[in-house]
Structures are given as C-alpha cells and as structure tokens.
Amino acid sequence: MRSYRLAVIGGDGIGPDVTSAALAGVRAVAGRFGFEVETTDFDLGAERYLRTGEVLDDEALTALRKHDAILLGAVGDPRVAPGVLERGLIVALRIAFVQSVNLRPVRLYPGVTSPVSGVTADNCDLVIVRENTEGLYAGGGGLSHPGTPNAVALQNSVTTAAATTEAVEFAFRLAAARRGRLTLCHKTNILTHAGGLWQDVVDEVGARYPEVEHDYVHADAMCLHLPMDPGRFDVVVTDNLFGDIISDLGATVQGGLGLAASANHNPHGSAPSMYEPVHGSAPDIAGTGQANPAAAALSAAMCLAGLGERDAALALESAAASVLAELPALAGPGMARRPTSWATASRPVRPASRWPMRAVRC
Numbered sequence: 001m002r003s004y005r006l007a008v009i010g011g012d013g014i015g016p017d018v019t020s021a022a023l024a025g026v027r028a029v030a031g032r033f034g035f036e037v038e039t040t041d042f043d044l045g046a047e048r049y050l051r052t053g054e055v056l057d058d059e060a061l062t063a064l065r066k067h068d069a070i071l072l073g074a075v076g077d078p079r080v081a082p083g084v085l086e087r088g089l090i091v092a093l094r095i096a097f098v099q100s101v102n103l104r105p106v107r108l109y110p111g112v113t114s115p116v117s118g119v120t121a122d123n124c125d126l127v128i129v130r131e132n133t134e135g136l137y138a139g140g141g142g143l144s145h146p147g148t149p150n151a152v153a154l155q156n157s158v159t160t161a162a163a164t165t166e167a168v169e170f171a172f173r174l175a176a177a178r179r180g181r182l183t184l185c186h187k188t189n190i191l192t193h194a195g196g197l198w199q200d201v202v203d204e205v206g207a208r209y210p211e212v213e214h215d216y217v218h219a220d221a222m223c224l225h226l227p228m229d230p231g232r233f234d235v236v237v238t239d240n241l242f243g244d245i246i247s248d249l250g251a252t253v254q255g256g257l258g259l260a261a262s263a264n265h266n267p268h269g270s271a272p273s274m275y276e277p278v279h280g281s282a283p284d285i286a287g288t289g290q291a292n293p294a295a296a297a298l299s300a301a302m303c304l305a306g307l308g309e310r311d312a313a314l315a316l317e318s319a320a321a322s323v324l325a326e327l328p329a330l331a332g333p334g335m336a337r338r339p340t341s342w343a344t345a346s347r348p349v350r351p352a353s354r355w356p357m358r359a360v361r362c
C-alpha cells in the first residue's frame with residue numbers, strides 16, 4: 001500500500017486545533033483512496049522556545065528532512081518577541097528546505113460571500129506564486145547605535161536570478177495548465193535593480209511559453225485591481241514581501257483568512273515541501289474549538305496533491321468546499337469562528353476546483 005510520512009508541526013495558538021482537524025480529513029481520504037499516512041509530531045514553537053531557549057535545532061531539521069511533507073499549523077505567541085519564531089522557524093524552514101515557490105490560491109468557493117461586492121465564484125480563481133526564500137526575507141542587515149538618535153537600520157533585500165527563475169518558471173508552467181495568463185507584480189518604477197531583474201526573467205522565460213500571455217502590475221496598483229477585478233488575474237508571480245502582502249488581500253477577497261491555504265513548495269524535490277494555512281496563531285481562541293480549520297484542510301489537500309494523490313486531494317478540497325457554503329460565519333473577512341469537528345463529519349463529495357493538483361504537480 002502507498003504510504004507517506006508526514007511531519008506535523010502544530011505550533012502555537014490555534015495551530016494544533018486546525019491541524020488536527022485537517023489531519024482527520026487526510027485520514028478519511030487516505031482510507032477511501034487506499035494509502036496510509038504515518039505522522040510524526042514535532043514539538044516546535046513558542047512553548048518549546050520558552051522552555052529550552054531553542055527554536056529549531058539541527059536534530060529537528062534532520063528528522064524533518066526524512067519526511068515526505070510537512071504540515072504546519074501556525075506560529076506566533078505574545079510572550080515571544082516578534083521575529084524569533086517567525087524568522088527562526090517558518091522562514092528558516094522555507095530556506096533550509098529550498099521551498100522557493102509559495103503557492104497561494106485565491107478562490108471564492110461557491111456559497112461563500114466575498115466582502116467585496118461583485119466578486120463571485122466565477123470571477124475569482126487565481127493563484128499567487130510568491131518567491132519564498134529571499135527579497136527582504138533574506139535577513140541581512142543590522143541596527144547600529146540602537147536606542148539613540150543616531151540609530152541606523154539596514155534591511156537588505158536579495159534578488160537572485162536563480163531563485164527568481166525558479167518561481168517564474170513554476171508560474172509559467174502553472175499558467176500554461178490554467179487559463180494562460182501571467183502577471184508580474186513588483187515595483188519596477190522604484191525598485192529598479194530588483195524589479196529590472198524580475199522583468200528580465202519573466203521576458204526570458206515567457207519567450208519559451210508563447211501560449212501564455214504576460215503583463216505587469218505594480219504592487220500598489222495590485223491593491224486596487226485585485227479586489228476590484230480579480231477575474232483579470234490567473235497566475236500572479238511576485239517577490240517575497242509583495243506576495244506576503246497581496247496574499248492577505250487575496251484572502252479577504254476570497255472570504256477571509258480562515259479560507260486561505262498555502263504550499264511552500266520545493267520544486268526540486270530535494271527536501272520536503274511544507275503546507276500551512278496563511279492565517280496566524282490567534283492565541284485568544286486557542287483550544288476553544290472555535291477556529292475555522294478550512295485553510296488548514298485546504299492546505300492539507302495541496303499536500304496530498306504534492307504527494308501525487310490527486311484524487312484524494314480533490315476529494316478533500318471538495319469536502320471542505322461543500323462545508324464552507326454551510327458556514328455563515330465565513331461571510332466576511334477575518335478568522336471566522338466555527339467548531340473544528342466538521343472535518344470528521346460525513347459530507348457528500350462534490351467536484352470543486354482543480355487547481356491544487358495542477359498547482360503542485362505540473
């Protein structure tokens with residue numbers, strides 16, 4: 001029987017709640033589609049950091065690497081200084097496991113109401129492809145003379161042709177398998193060096209995909225066009241920080257952060273890819289059973305697609321989508337609060353989107 005080893009990092013706040021609900025969904029489809037899932041829980045996140053002073057040690061990295069994929073819940077805790085866990089765990093894993101392509105589908109599922117009027121299931125189905133290892137996330141820089149009027153902060157942004165090409169190649173392949181439209185989102189009018197490199201890579205790779213039309217939108221203008229006319233976009237490829245920002249905007253357009261899924265994809269297959277909801281740890285409702293697990297379940301569906309279990313991925317996505325229409329709390333932005341037990345409920349599986357499969361394996 002086909003069998004997969006999944007590393008599970010529940011993390012902080014509602015992370016363990018939504019992850020266990022998503023895993024219930026994974027186990028249900030595994031049973032139906034004839035494969036096994038063996039999970040290993042990793043104690044990483046705020047509690048462990050507060051207990052041991054360690055965020056991510058070599059032993060954990062080595063053990064994680066032995067898995068076929070990683071499911072991550074959420075990371076972040078008010079008792080820990082900003083950046084320690086975000087940079088020390090999430091960004092460190094993305095970089096260590098060369099997860100250079102971050103996929104963030106923005107799809108309004110049937111029955112969910114977008115807070116933006118005029119957005120419907122028919123005109124909201126796009127994927128943001130975010131370069132995931134560099135830009136301003138690369139981490140270089142420093143703060144001199146802190147706490148004085150002479151304080152100077154430098155935060156370096158790194159753009160390499162290699163990582164940019166990986167993201168852009170992936171985005172073109174994805175666009176070719178979808179509606180054949182790719183949009184580069186950057187800020188070439190101000191970030192002329194990095195933006196110029198991105199545009200060169202898009203032009204060069206685009207020449208090999210004559211069937212894909214490509215255009216360009218500045219990141220600030222994207223904040224206008226994405227909510228006002230999401231139907232104009234199919235695949236949006238962008239740098240790390242712009243992708244972070246516009247994907248929260250995309251989450252709002254699709255009905256809330258409780259619905260936004262993501263894949264941190266290693267396009268070489270040289271280390272496990274990692275799947276996580278876009279939302280944070282919402283510590284105020286942790287353990288209360290109120291967190292909406294849809295984004296975690298949809299991320300787990302992307303994980304199954306990444307493992308090659310396309311039918312199971314579609315079934316899990318369809319099951320999640322069929323429940324969404326029944327959750328009135330999803331009618332607006334934010335982390336809608338519903339019991340986490342739905343993943344185990346028996347629901348009819350209806351065909352839904354086909355993006356995760358194409359997104360991850362193309």
Ligand code: IPM
Nearest residue numbers: 075086087090091244247278
């Ligand atoms: C996200 C989050 C992360 C990011 C943080 C938690 C490191 O906001 O996945 O969108 O900035 O990428």
Ligand code: MN
Nearest residue numbers: 244245248278
């Ligand atoms: Mn974010």
